[in-house]
Amino acid sequence: MTTHALNEADWKRWQESWDRQQEWYLPDREERFRVMLDMTEALVGPEPRVLDLACGTGSISDRVLRRLPNATTVGVDRDPALLSIARGTFAGDRRATFVTADLSDPDWPTLLPEGPYDAVLTATALHWMHTEPLRALYGRLAGVVREGGVFMNADHMPDESTPRINAAVHIYEEEQRKRRQAEGALDWSGWWRALSEDPALAAVAQERFALFGNPAEVRHDHNNEEFQTAAWHASTLREVGFAESRTVWASPTDALVLGLR
Template structure:
């Protein structure tokens, strides 16, 4: 049975802490969000109905509603702890709502309010899924985006054709993260350890650990074996029914792929 926080927490502080932890891994995180919102505005305007897919704490929702005050958002995720932060943060904002659903369940769209959506947006989340489940998900998303609407995914999308460049980037990033960790930055495991110590979130943290494992105790709780290139994502979106698809932003390790219905 799902548990719920019984104490008050500083939701905005947890949002900021999540951003800082994510930026430790991706210092260009805000840049990818900026391009994502630029493309959304260019293609569907400033009052979109947005599905924040695998929303976590609601990072995309936060940025959409800040930039586009007349937008409406629906966040969907399975993680009870991250959803608790999202729901706490936006508890008084009627523009945002959140639903619990498992994207690996073929019937997950049934948990959503009626579609279609102008935008489906996601960032640094779908790499949890292996190739074939992700292909199936893209097929479902084509049915959730209206004609002329967009899907965007900003995530790890390596180019295996450049091993020397990739190796140099890996060393550079590891050195940067070590310096920042030595200066007090929280990594993934450290962030979850701190979260579990918050009385308002201790119960949902344990619920999360029962579902996915405790990141403070296991080395990897992500898919670390199957990553797809930006070209794969674009081709798969076209195969799924999107009229056009391509990368609209890239870093040395990540990309933002846009599919237009």
């Protein structure tokens, strides 16, 4: 694991920069987080033990701990650059722990602090997995969430039954992104380019590029071939052992699906 001696202001700057970059794609990002936390508190109470799955820089952990200060979080991810930012941001906060693990490895749950967890939360992260590996991941999560606990995934979950609506939304959103980019907003590849140019993070950025490719050079470093519908997510969660599951929030392109163990 690579560590860097950035000061607190630098960590905060990169954390906030990540959030702004994500909001370039998802202007409603905070709304999905709000609903996610509402459902967490409603179903498992105000002091949950949370697994922040594919945590990135710890955006979900940050929002959980700000809203529910007696909660604890464990963030798990494979990306060394994003985990460096997460660890730096939460340095000294004993409520937050971060673990390096590959979610495609069947044994990744053994790397976690002992469970089970009250809530497993993830957002805008699992779309890079194809259908069958994602189904297998959901099966493993059924053993990580305690009985009565919850799993929530907020991600791109398209409805292909409405092609005209989808086309109009796509055009509208692209126009909005171009406008924000003209105003100086960074997209995915631009953000990674800026990170790699920071002397304090250049080495860990190269570690990340060795694992996943450099977004500034690779046209698509995510799965862009298979996107599962919200109905697929809900039914798959029931198939692998969740007692109830359904959509609890949706936008024209994305949804938040909740599974109750």
